[in-house]
Amino acid sequence: MSGADPRPAGPLPVVLAGAGNMGRAWCAAIEDDPGVELTGIADIDRTSARAAATATGRDVAVGTDAVELAAATGARAVVDATVPAAHHPVTTAALFAGLDVLGEKPVAETVAQALSLAAAAQVSGRLFMVSQSRRWNPQLFALRAMAADLGAAGTLTTGFFRAPRFGGFREEMAHPLLVDMAIHAFDAARFLLDAEPVSAYCETHNPPWSWYAGDASATAVFAMDSGARYTYTGSWCAPGAQTSWNGEWRLSAQRGAVRWDGDHEPVPDTGPAPPVAAAPSGIAAALRAFTDAVRTGATPMGEVHENVPSLAMVEAAVRSARTGRRVLIDDVLDGAHAEALRTEPHPDVRAALAGWPSAREALARVRDARTAAPP
Numbered sequence: 001m002s003g004a005d006p007r008p009a010g011p012l013p014v015v016l017a018g019a020g021n022m023g024r025a026w027c028a029a030i031e032d033d034p035g036v037e038l039t040g041i042a043d044i045d046r047t048s049a050r051a052a053a054t055a056t057g058r059d060v061a062v063g064t065d066a067v068e069l070a071a072a073t074g075a076r077a078v079v080d081a082t083v084p085a086a087h088h089p090v091t092t093a094a095l096f097a098g099l100d101v102l103g104e105k106p107v108a109e110t111v112a113q114a115l116s117l118a119a120a121a122q123v124s125g126r127l128f129m130v131s132q133s134r135r136w137n138p139q140l141f142a143l144r145a146m147a148a149d150l151g152a153a154g155t156l157t158t159g160f161f162r163a164p165r166f167g168g169f170r171e172e173m174a175h176p177l178l179v180d181m182a183i184h185a186f187d188a189a190r191f192l193l194d195a196e197p198v199s200a201y202c203e204t205h206n207p208p209w210s211w212y213a214g215d216a217s218a219t220a221v222f223a224m225d226s227g228a229r230y231t232y233t234g235s236w237c238a239p240g241a242q243t244s245w246n247g248e249w250r251l252s253a254q255r256g257a258v259r260w261d262g263d264h265e266p267v268p269d270t271g272p273a274p275p276v277a278a279a280p281s282g283i284a285a286a287l288r289a290f291t292d293a294v295r296t297g298a299t300p301m302g303e304v305h306e307n308v309p310s311l312a313m314v315e316a317a318v319r320s321a322r323t324g325r326r327v328l329i330d331d332v333l334d335g336a337h338a339e340a341l342r343t344e345p346h347p348d349v350r351a352a353l354a355g356w357p358s359a360r361e362a363l364a365r366v367r368d369a370r371t372a373a374p375p
């Protein structure tokens, strides 16, 4: 990671890549955080970059290439809020330019690209952290602590029922709910259960009244390596009795159960809910964890190796829905590893990928090594 370089004593200078909807939210979060200094905004659409810069009320540099802009403005890191298809090229270029990267979810468009990014982080020695904004929720942290007190987990369920009318690409995708939204819940499930996925079985459908071209409803069952089962049922065309955007959750465990409506404090069945301490949440919390990690060399939650299994759950669920079969996560990871080796253009990244005993082992080994021994 970034341990070899002198670490900045003052605010961390960063360039924002991507000035769309999330880019503007990141711009506000960066401007609000005294530990970070926004030195530039890059977007292939210069007009969007300029509009975001103007909204800051400061004279922020703009450009179309994040790495060039970082070099010109002295930035040490990039916040990548571009479209998913640009995550791999933008983040790879930044890592090999010696910049640390905080990227929006999903880590990349495919698991193969995600593995390439994990290897690129290793080879470049830079930090690449993925911001899963819904994981950075103090209520979810409280739920996790309650879950740990309940002993072995049996079944974890998420219900997600909303009826947003986005227009645009989401209404044209084959699997809008699974690909664009469910990763938040899948990622939170891994965090809550402190367990990794083993297999996925998923069915999707599109209700007759749906305004989406693809399947807007899905039910997925994951076997986890702890023995627990995680079940996700959701729909993006579900008018009435809508759930929180976080979904509604129930954990059934060895010594009881706990429920969370996604918006308020989780409620254990063993007694009253303890109050949840106020703390930064969402992208503001992810940004703080990232800057702390750059300064200290510690491994933050969401470091690329730790994040990849959340995307593997999405890919496994989509594959299961398409084939009607249960899909092993190892088959997704192994197939992605082979594809990454076939398509990787960077010789050092290809050599790193070739040295992995398996994708699952490489992800776990690096994750564990970094967690165990921060520099």
Ligand SMILES: NC(=O)c1ccc[n+]([C@@H]2O[C@H](COP(=O)([O-])OP(=O)(O)OC[C@H]3O[C@@H](n4cnc5c(N)ncnc54)[C@H](O)[C@@H]3O)[C@@H](O)[C@H]2O)c1
Binding pocket: 017, 018, 019, 020, 021, 022, 023, 042, 043, 044, 045, 048, 064, 065, 066, 081, 082, 083, 084, 086, 090, 104, 105, 106, 132, 133, 134
């Ligand atoms: N955490 C959340 O809750 C949440 C919510 C919405 C979106 N997202 C994620 O945020 C990311 C951006 O989504 P959005 O809704 O802002 O999309 P958007 O289409 O509104 O904006 C993306 C921007 O990236 C720019 N861009 C594309 N390629 C680029 C490149 N190579 N270099 C620089 N800029 C480039 C586009 O011109 C566009 O302005 C996606 O990964 C999405 O999944 C996360």
